[in-house]
Amino acid sequence: MSTSRIRVTMVILDILDVLMSTPPDDPAWGLKLCEQTGHGSGTIYPALDRLLQAKWIEDRWEDPPPADRPRRRYYAITADGRAAYQGVVAARAARRTAWSSRALRAEGAA
Amino acid sequence: MTTRRPSQRLLAAIWADQMAGHHADGAVAPPTYDYTWVNQVPFAYAGSVATSGTADTPDIPDAPSTPGKEDATYRDTVPDLLVPVGDVLVPVGEEQDTVQVTDDEAVQKKEHGHQRRRVRVRRYHRRPARGTVLSPARMTRIAVSIVGQKRSEVGDEWRSHLFGEPGRGLSRRDQVRAARGFLWSAVRFRLQDAADLAWRPVDAVLGSRTLFNLFVWGPVFVVLLAIVRHDGRYGLVADDQDPLALGLFLYAAIKVGRRYRRIKLPKHKPRRARE
Numbered sequence: 001m002s003t004s005r006i007r008v009t010m011v012i013l014d015i016l017d018v019l020m021s022t023p024p025d026d027p028a029w030g031l032k033l034c035e036q037t038g039h040g041s042g043t044i045y046p047a048l049d050r051l052l053q054a055k056w057i058e059d060r061w062e063d064p065p066p067a068d069r070p071r072r073r074y075y076a077i078t079a080d081g082r083a084a085y086q087g088v089v090a091a092r093a094a095r096r097t098a099w100s101s102r103a104l105r106a107e108g109a110a
Numbered sequence: 111m112t113t114r115r116p117s118q119r120l121l122a123a124i125w126a127d128q129m130a131g132h133h134a135d136g137a138v139a140p141p142t143y144d145y146t147w148v149n150q151v152p153f154a155y156a157g158s159v160a161t162s163g164t165a166d167t168p169d170i171p172d173a174p175s176t177p178g179k180e181d182a183t184y185r186d187t188v189p190d191l192l193v194p195v196g197d198v199l200v201p202v203g204e205e206q207d208t209v210q211v212t213d214d215e216a217v218q219k220k221e222h223g224h225q226r227r228r229v230r231v232r233r234y235h236r237r238p239a240r241g242t243v244l245s246p247a248r249m250t251r252i253a254v255s256i257v258g259q260k261r262s263e264v265g266d267e268w269r270s271h272l273f274g275e276p277g278r279g280l281s282r283r284d285q286v287r288a289a290r291g292f293l294w295s296a297v298r299f300r301l302q303d304a305a306d307l308a309w310r311p312v313d314a315v316l317g318s319r320t321l322f323n324l325f326v327w328g329p330v331f332v333v334l335l336a337i338v339r340h341d342g343r344y345g346l347v348a349d350d351q352d353p354l355a356l357g358l359f360l361y362a363a364i365k366v367g368r369r370y371r372r373i374k375l376p377k378h379k380p381r382r383a384r385e
Contacts, residue, residue, distance in 0.1 A: 030271045031280075034288075041271060041291030045264070046298045061266075070270040073263075 006054045008088050011039055011047045016085045019057060019077040027074035048075060056081030246272055246282075249289035256296035260303060268292045309371070315364070316373045322364055330357045 006012065014037040022028045034044050051057045057075050065071035077085070250272060254265040271288055274280040280288065315321045333353045337345045368374070
């Protein structure tokens with residue numbers, strides 16, 4: 001089964017938004033994604049799993065593992081994910097532009 | 111001393127009370143019970159405040175707030191048999207010295223130095239909060255066990271989530287919410303794995319030319335054989351639409367399935383040139 005395409009929901013877009021703006025020295029992990037997107041853990045982790053299967057993001061474990069707390073799983077966006085995200089954002093912008101132009105034309109005709 | 115759960119103690123107390131009622135004056139009406147909820151079992155609890163405990167009448171410590179977390183002191187000092195006095199339970203042998211007073215009265219009696227043993231009624235009108243039944247860590251362990259071996263690494267991830275940032279940990283409420291999310295995620299992961307497992311044979315048919323031909327031509331061939339056996343060779347001419355319709359249906363089903371599952375067949379390999 002090809003997994004390069006997934007259904008892009010608002011949760012997926014929110015996660016990709018955060019990952020696109022995450023600096024490499026402070027990578028995103030589960031709790032950070034939950035807090036920055038405002039979604040709960042029951043929504044974020046299945047969405048992360050779908051993104052991982054689609055290879056839009058990649059994960060790595062904290063290395064070396066700290067002694068005083070459990071190790072974290074960091075996520076970063078891949079080149080495929082970046083391209084897909086830009087495509088989705090461009091498509092949304094085009095839809096909004098088309099909608100607004102249609103609305104303007106309708107107002108002008110009225 | 112054998113340790114009994116509150117529900118067992120309650121049953122023992124009721125039994126002891128009934129037995130005492132048989133030996134006592136029959137004119138005395140049995141007491142009415144007003145059992146409240148303590149740690150999810152109906153249990154009216156009496157704590158000693160007016161006098162300090164002695165060897166015969168040990169103090170009853172506060173009931174533990176978390177089920178299953180009874181400490182050794184609590185287990186060792188709670189008597190095995192309690193009898194109801196009013197709407198509280200007191201140790202056997204102390205019922206004659208026990209009267210029910212309110213909190214304010216108990217404090218008042220203590221201030222005035224009464225020697226008679228008093229008890230303060232502690233009421234637990236509210237059931238424990240829903241989040242305290244299963245701790246977040248326990249819910250996370252359950253979620254990890256639901257996920258299974260295939261995704262066992264999420265255990266570390268979820269534990270680090272519960273831990274939070276160093277010096278800025280999650281509140282208890284946030285931990286409970288996160289743990290519930292883990293449970294929901296685990297169920298979704300498990301359902302996803304089950305669905306993938308169910309799709310596996312279908313994907314095998316959709317992604318293989320050999321299995322595709324077998325899936326389409328096999329039933330058609332069986333139908334042709336049945337027609338020949340039943341109607342003879344001339345039946346093939348009369349019923350030719352049946353195997354044709356079956357073959358077209360299976361072919362269309364395969365095409366739709368491939369589109370739905372986004373499966374593309376591998377390209378044909380070029381045949382070797384004959385030497």
